[in-house]
Amino acid sequence: MWTRKVHEGDTNIFLASNGWLNRLRNRSDFKSKIMYGEKGSADEPAAQAFVKAFSQTLLTDFKHLSYGKVLEIVMNFDEFGWIIKTLPKRSYLHSDTPVKAKKPTKARVTVLIGCSAAGLKFKPLVIGKSIRPLCFRSMNMADLPVYYYHQDSAWMSSELFTDYFNEEIVPTIKKNFPQQRVIVTMDNATCHPPxxxxIDDLIDVQFLHQIQHH
Structure with missing residues (x-):
């Protein structure tokens, strides 16, 4: 059920079930249409090969560790783009209404997050365009709960990722797993340099389908 109260003291409350909404859509001939987007495809054979090889690595190289310990020493990092000024991707329009789709706005930030399979979280990284965004003008940037970087495109680069790797990933791993080999997984994007x-002999970086035995 959908509930909407216009004002706190208003006694007129609008209620609508999913059936009511579906009947309205059918009666008005509304269709859900994609306003913009990108088409991508996954390489299923490569993904399956990676899972098989990665599982074999864990069974051979870490067979002396318990299951719980293996979860602690396997980590993953990935970026995502956060479009901060854009319209919804889909909208309800009459079926005869032409869609004059526009390219989505490019106003964005890039966020990198990472954690272990057991839940150890790393301090995130955020990349924006401004050296000091207005919302941070009265703050000490060093006190932010994230690493903040900036560049014109707001995209990740190999230089920024390497700096984050040295500043956050390596020290955090060394603090929590001294003298223990760990596996850090990430996709093989060009911003993740081989x-x-x-950088460190005990940190084994695996680029998805590239599994190497040490």
């Missing part, structure tokens, strides 16, 4: 594997 040279990350040269």
């Amino acid at each position: 040279t990350l594997n040269d």
Whole structure:
């Protein structure tokens, strides 16, 4: 049921069930249409090969560890783009109404998050365009609960990722897992340089389908 109260003291409350909404859509000939978007495809064979090889790595290289310990030493990092000024991707329009779709706005920030399979969370990274956004003008940037970087495109780069790797990932791993080999997984985007594997011998960076035995 949908409930909407216009004012706190208003006694007229609008209630509508999913059936009411569906009948309204059918009666008015409304259709849900995509306003914009991107089409992508997943490489299923590569994904299956990665799972098989990664499982074999855990069974052979970490067979001396308990299941719970393995969950602690497997970590994953990934970025996502946060479009901060855009219209919804879908909207309800009459079926005869042409869709004059426009490209989505490019106002965005990039956020990188990471954690272990057991729940150890790393301090996130945020990339914006401004050196100091107005919302932070009275703050000490070092006190933010995230690492804030900036560049014109607000995209991740290999330089920024490497800096974050050295500033956050390596120290956090060393603090929680001294003298323990760990696996850090991430996709093979160009902003994730293969040279990350040269930074620390005990941090094994795996780029999804690239499983290597040490």
